Amino acid sequence: MKLTKFTHACVRIEKEGRVLVLDPGTFSEVAEALNGADAVLITHEHPDHIDVDAVSAVILADPRLQLYAPDGVAAQLRAKAPDAAERIHTVRVGEDFEAAGFAIRSFGGQHALIHPLIPVVANIGYLVDSNIYHPGDSFVIPDGIDVQTLLVPIHAPWNKVGEVVDFVVGVRAPRAFPIHDALLNDTGRGLVEGHVTRIGAKYGTEYRRLVSGESVEV
Template identity: 70%
Template sequence: MKLTKYTHACVRLEKEGKVLVIDPGTFSESEEALRGSHAVLVTHEHNDHIDRAAVAAALQGNTTLEVYAPAGVAEALKENGEVADRVHTVEPNSGFEAAGFTIRTFGGQHALIHAQIPVVANIGYLVDDNVFHPGDSFVVPDGINVKTLLVPIHAPWSKVGEVVDFVISVRAPKAFPVHDGLLNEVGRGIVEGHVTRIGARYGTTYARLVPKESVEV
């Protein structure tokens, strides 16, 4: 499977001629990531994880595209009745097939930012028992040996110790960054240094991917 990272939280997965995109948000090169895609997974409603205009345009322009998202996101996209049958509501602790990829879901809510900021629904997606994208959460898939972990390196809702604990709790052999759009190079180096050093003690090899860089997983 080919994994391509885009800016911030968006990744594109490709296998056997099929394309699955996760979290094409406004911080990312969403239109490029969505080009030729067959399925889209959205973890939650925040704009850095879904560019509504780009996803709506992709649904209009690609009549085979299917979108899977939590209820609030799905209902908003279904307001365009022409595409409603291709937009699917996703619940946690479930499984389904999307464009030839096997999907399992975990979690259910976004990590707490502040007591006065409402918590929204958030779904973590495990693709083909391989790649796990947690969205904005540190939910650990139970009873699963994740092979490739996408790590939210930095967020308004996290601290470095929580990032490291997430990596060593999942213990995936490979880990790559997501949710890094708010970091400069100095801050990135600090966080990634801890993740790389401590993660290695628990069997995880962490590697940085720059936007539009691809790797086989």
């Protein structure tokens, strides 16, 4: 499979002519990421993970496109794009389903805590083809499966460096790449990635930085 990173939390996965996109949010190059996409997975409702206007326009314009999201996001998109409602699917935790020829398993349930006064929203992590795991905004570790490719939220209002490292160590995937990094400058990125690279290697994880638009075979 070919994995392409876009700015922040958006990734594009391609295999055998099929395209799956995760979390095309307002920080990301949505039009480029969704170009030719067959299916979209959304982890949660925050705008940096779903550009509602842009995604609604694309799903209305492309009658092939299928979208999968937690209930609240799916309902919002159905209201925004009623003509595409039958192609907007609700995902619940613990489900196995197929999207555009990719085998998907869902994990988690809720967004990581930002602050007690900020409501916690639904968040679903997706495992794609028993290989790539996108956790959204959470550090939920998939149970009963060996992740091969981990997408790591390396910086967010809800995490700290120690939690990022513990997540990488807990999953112990052979390879890991960054997501959720748009708010970092080069100094902060170097600090976080240095810890993830060094400590992750002790537990068998090779961490590699990907810049926006860069692709890798996984």
